[in-house]
Amino acid sequence: MERRGLGPRVRRRRLRHQAVRTARARRQGQPPARLPQANLTSPGDPSVLRDDLASALRATLGAAGVDAPDDVHLERPARREHGDWSSNVALATAKRAGRNPRELGQQLVDLLSADPPTHVTKVELAGPGFVNFHLADDWLHAVLREVVVDGVDGYARPDLGHGRRVNVEFVSANPTGPLHAGGGRWAVFGDALGNLLERTGHVVHREYYLNDRGNQMRLFGASLAAAKAGEPTPEDGYRGGYITDWSAEMPDGVDPAAWGYDRVKRDLRDSLGSIGVQFDTWFSEQSLVDSGAVEATLAELRANDMAYDADGATWIRTEQFGDRKDQVIVRSDGEYAYLLPDLAYHRDKFGRGWELLIDVWGADHHGYVPSLKAALRCIGHDPDELELVLGQLVKLIRDGKEVRLSKRAGTLVLLDDLVTQVGPDVARLTFLLQSLDTTQTVDLDAITSQSMDNPVYYVQYANARIHSIAKRATEQGVARVPLDAADLSLLVHERELEVLRILEQLPDVVRLAALERAPHKVATWVRELADRFHGFYHDCYVMGEGVAPELTQARLWLVESARIGLAIGLDLLGVSAPETM
């Protein structure tokens, strides 16, 4: 049964675990806000093992006469021969202690070897001074047990938020036409981020801000009316094919702008729904004017001398809070500039009880960040209560050429078209596999014509195999014994252990992905789990001749743990887990 050893492909990098500042926070030069820095593990979490090792190291450092650092760093080494856990404390502290790293490391190794922590079979000094821990396989069997006992709802659910109320605003494309395919990136990202925050102990609200007033809306209505009347599109108007289509739907005698607004809202809602994204609130900018919230915000600014009149316009004092310059909030023609209603909107979100606001924007708006943050300070809010997640834009390729997107020019690849062609799962995973930090290149021909190569099938196939095994077991009358009755110590095949090693990482992956606002880490992990499961499936038969019944039982539980891990990961991504393909 043990067919062959593992090649290099299974020796992969492991996720680190320490508390981190978010990439976003670093980029914006902020402190880590209120992200928890410690105590991130729950009782029963497999990382208690890591905590054990850390405290053992801490104690040992003390015995060696060296002050332990605040963060005794432990990580999963990339290479198997470096053990299961590794620490660089000797390297990190040697200099300050005036010691030689290897000499200090050796002392730690000697002390630890004399009284090894639980599961530890060997402690070694390696390289420039790493202390490497080798563990007995049963630590991974404990992981399996925990995954199964905690289940889909309980495993990998670190409480980072403690119920903190987070409002996530994303997409918020202007309501003047359908969503283009690139917009799917924001939709899917924001939704998956919401899932991550929910899983990590936050109360999440998904919100879409509709800029339903101003010149663009007027132009949109005028464009519809013109198309219906067979007249030329107004200057700077919208001329996409949807204008023609919609104008044909538009009844006589209606206000084109109002009718168009309803039409576009329905379209946005349907398109987003088709990739599984639902908003809790569609917030109208106009409603802020109607309710007086904009005027109230303006009055508050004036009352606190945060606004002043000059050159016929009204300005807000944002420069004192780090903006390039003060900004106009009421133009000399009396119209509100974009910032004022937007500020009123954010004020409203706080007013509704949201403690942290996350706005997901395209990087083309980054220049606006300092203005909005400064404006928030002008109304007395800590700018850290607003977090901007900026993402690079999507570049669409068709026929080997970039497709430039413009609603006005009418060159559109619609999100609807994409989803119709490839389905929501492919669309979601395509967008989610990639970090928001890089410009995403989507080759439309590749993801449509070669859709069978899409990683989503690789992952879903693993799930199908899991259920196929279950079905097979049922057919053969093999019932799973209770977990406690299974002898997990039979799971010693490298393929089995690799599955458990990746499952062990899931809580860290979830935590990191949530803290860093980086759902792509979950996507990467899911693919990795699928990869290891396929390897296990290939080399380790669960049932069949030559497989002892006890081994079958242990492997059935391993399969169950993989099912749970896959379910958690796919659920976070909003990708379905079909039982058959």
Place this chain on the structure above:
RNA sequence: GCGCUUGUAGCUCAAUUGGAGAGAGCAUCUGACUACGGAUCAGAAGGUUGGGGGUUCGAGUCCCUCCAAGCGCGCCA
């Protein structure tokens, strides 16, 4: 001009936030058990991480500097 972001295998992307020999998928080539679904698995090949300098025991990651690309710098939204 100033600012932000990006630059990793032919292509699309990862990389435990400073760790050990930079990893996947696609594409190319070569293989795989008469058993649970071959949409799978194994192997080969592919790299001066844009260039150069610096900090460090250690740099794709941090600093400086060049190069290239995208974006932003409005009484637009």
